[in-house]
Amino acid sequence: MSGLLEVEAAAGLAVYGAKAVPGTADARAQLTADRVPERLAAKDPTLWGPEAEAEAKIRLGWVDTFRHSREMLPALAELHAELESIGIDHVVLAGMGGSSLAPEVIARTLDVDLTILDSTDPHQVRAALTDRLANAVVVVSSKSGGTIETDSHRRAYLKAFEDAGLPGGGSRFVIVTDPGSPFEAIADEMGANLFLADPNVGGRYSALTAFGLVPTALAGVDVAELLDEADDFSASLASDAENPALSLGAALAAAALAGRDKLALVSDGTGIVGLGDWIEQLIAESTGKQGRGILPVVVESPDAPGATGDDVLTVTVGGSLPPESVPGGGITPHIAVNGPLGAHFLAWEYATAVAGRLLQINPFDQPNVAESKENTQRILSSGLPEERPAFTDGTIEVYGTDLGHASTVDQALGWLLGRLPPGGYLAVLAFLDRFAEADAAKVRAALAGHTPRPVTFGWGPRYLHSTGQYHKGGPQTGAFLQITGAVSEDLPVPGRPYTFGQLEAAQAAGDRAALARRGRPLVRLHLTDRKAGAARLLAAANELPWIS
Numbered sequence: 001m002s003g004l005l006e007v008e009a010a011a012g013l014a015v016y017g018a019k020a021v022p023g024t025a026d027a028r029a030q031l032t033a034d035r036v037p038e039r040l041a042a043k044d045p046t047l048w049g050p051e052a053e054a055e056a057k058i059r060l061g062w063v064d065t066f067r068h069s070r071e072m073l074p075a076l077a078e079l080h081a082e083l084e085s086i087g088i089d090h091v092v093l094a095g096m097g098g099s100s101l102a103p104e105v106i107a108r109t110l111d112v113d114l115t116i117l118d119s120t121d122p123h124q125v126r127a128a129l130t131d132r133l134a135n136a137v138v139v140v141s142s143k144s145g146g147t148i149e150t151d152s153h154r155r156a157y158l159k160a161f162e163d164a165g166l167p168g169g170g171s172r173f174v175i176v177t178d179p180g181s182p183f184e185a186i187a188d189e190m191g192a193n194l195f196l197a198d199p200n201v202g203g204r205y206s207a208l209t210a211f212g213l214v215p216t217a218l219a220g221v222d223v224a225e226l227l228d229e230a231d232d233f234s235a236s237l238a239s240d241a242e243n244p245a246l247s248l249g250a251a252l253a254a255a256a257l258a259g260r261d262k263l264a265l266v267s268d269g270t271g272i273v274g275l276g277d278w279i280e281q282l283i284a285e286s287t288g289k290q291g292r293g294i295l296p297v298v299v300e301s302p303d304a305p306g307a308t309g310d311d312v313l314t315v316t317v318g319g320s321l322p323p324e325s326v327p328g329g330g331i332t333p334h335i336a337v338n339g340p341l342g343a344h345f346l347a348w349e350y351a352t353a354v355a356g357r358l359l360q361i362n363p364f365d366q367p368n369v370a371e372s373k374e375n376t377q378r379i380l381s382s383g384l385p386e387e388r389p390a391f392t393d394g395t396i397e398v399y400g401t402d403l404g405h406a407s408t409v410d411q412a413l414g415w416l417l418g419r420l421p422p423g424g425y426l427a428v429l430a431f432l433d434r435f436a437e438a439d440a441a442k443v444r445a446a447l448a449g450h451t452p453r454p455v456t457f458g459w460g461p462r463y464l465h466s467t468g469q470y471h472k473g474g475p476q477t478g479a480f481l482q483i484t485g486a487v488s489e490d491l492p493v494p495g496r497p498y499t500f501g502q503l504e505a506a507q508a509a510g511d512r513a514a515l516a517r518r519g520r521p522l523v524r525l526h527l528t529d530r531k532a533g534a535a536r537l538l539a540a541a542n543e544l545p546w547i548s
């Protein structure tokens with residue numbers, strides 16, 4: 001790793017090291033020879049080939065939509081003031097994937113209180129519903145207006161407000177959706193506040209549209225600043241010379257094409273919090289298709305296992321740095337990206353689109369996400385498949401086929417890690433309460449410390465809208481550890497014949513079916529006692545030998 005002294009910067013966003021990544025100079029020269037900066041700034045939909053053209057035509061709004069986003073700021077300020085004047089100051093955001101990941105980064109980075117509801121886990125949903133309900137406004141965000149999780153949250157809150165006898169009904173909701181979606185009509189029916197988003201922007205590119213801005217402005221963020229940061233940075237995007245986002249995209253693709261196709265995303269601790277989760281969705285869902293793609297690996301800190309590796313491009317991300325400071329948060333990454341959050345959003349969207357062209361994929365579709373959704377629907381109507389554990393170890397039931405002689409959780413983990421092919425990865429997929437059971441995420445670093453292969457972690461069902469695309473559409477080299485938990489207090493989805501617990505179980509089973517159809521190695525650990533099971537799993541992961 002070298003080259004960190006070289007930097008390309010615009011409007012405070014600096015990309016260090018990109019040009020030193022092998023192959024980047026040639027890729028960048030090709031991009032400028034093909035006039036990509038100029039054509040992308042002009043929203044040329046032919047940049048990704050004839051097959052992507054129809055989709056690209058309606059997906060390039062993000063190039064400049066942040067300018068139009070300003071138009072909604074007065075209405076947002078008015079609504080914010082109105083809600084605050086009647087004591088409604090607890091903002092909940094129900095939304096999946098691109099409809100909640102950017103608001104979460106914005107709220108965490110700028111330290112405002114915003115509850116994100118992107119889970120079907122009944123314990124997590126119940127915890128949200130019982131938290132400051134009398135002061136709550138619920139932003140229901142969905143571009144399509146057809147996402148089952150988000151509609152279920154809407155139903156649950158409507159019922160909770162009614163049951164609590166709280167006045168206001170629909171006016172306690174703010175719906176963010178695309179024009180003409182089913183949610184637009186529902187907003188009207190409910191008497192909800194409505195913000196329509198730019199329909200020419202896909203979910204994962206929507207950070208600087210109503211999806212990123214409405215919930216965060218209501219939570220108290222000065223979103224105009226984010227728009228200014230993006231606007232200032234945007235001037236660089238049409239340029240061939242000082243165009244850091246172009247170099248970033250060229251480096252991501254050049255590295256992947258040379259076999260460094262895992263992207264470790266490491267926060268450097270300089271004030272931007274949680275950006276890795278947003279970049280993860282952007283890169284995984286945009287590139288993981290047709291058997292290719294870049295696998296993002298969100299790493300907890302610069303010293304956590306998995307930040308480096310033979311096929312890993314190590315990228316640190318953080319806020320603007322003072323002059324002379326060393327980027328990278330204590331490690332020497334291949335690339336460091338530092339700058340204001342609004343510029344980060346635009347730079348990564350641009351880099352992903354550019355990398356998509358070089359990887360010869362359509363960065364605007366997500367062709368393999370539908371399969372798990374369809375499996376979920378089928379299971380919800382026909383019932384969960386009969387499954388028997390291969391064995392039970394204390395409070396953990398272990399499911400899987402051909403687990404050999406494994407009879408303990410440790411052995412099952414060893415079996416799975418032993419099945420990682422060269423170039424492969426392990427994905428840990430936890431259908432648990434991501435706030436109350438946050439410690440379960442520690443299993444990623446614990447496992448990554450015992451294998452040379454990259455280990456990712458995703459909370460179900462939210463990963464289905466992110467890395468889920470890559471798992472099924474990208475290179476078929478993954479092994480999967482699914483974690484599910486017993487439900488002690490289930491919750492009905494109002495107006496539906498199923499509960500949140502059944503929906504969550506159907507989503508987990510639906511994704512297992514999609515992975516099994518591809519013959520991927522998969523172990524499911526069902527925690528019959530969530531707390532004890534998670535502790536046992538973590539201990540087992542920590543005690544594993546090195547498995548190469």
Ligand SMILES: O=P(O)(O)OC[C@H]1O[C@](O)(CO)[C@@H](O)[C@@H]1O
Pocket residue numbers: 096097098099141142143144145146147150203204285366369464465466
């Ligand atoms: O905003 P929507 O339509 O609810 O979709 C949420 C997420 O689901 C996906 O469509 C894929 O599952 C993402 O691309 C998107 O961000």
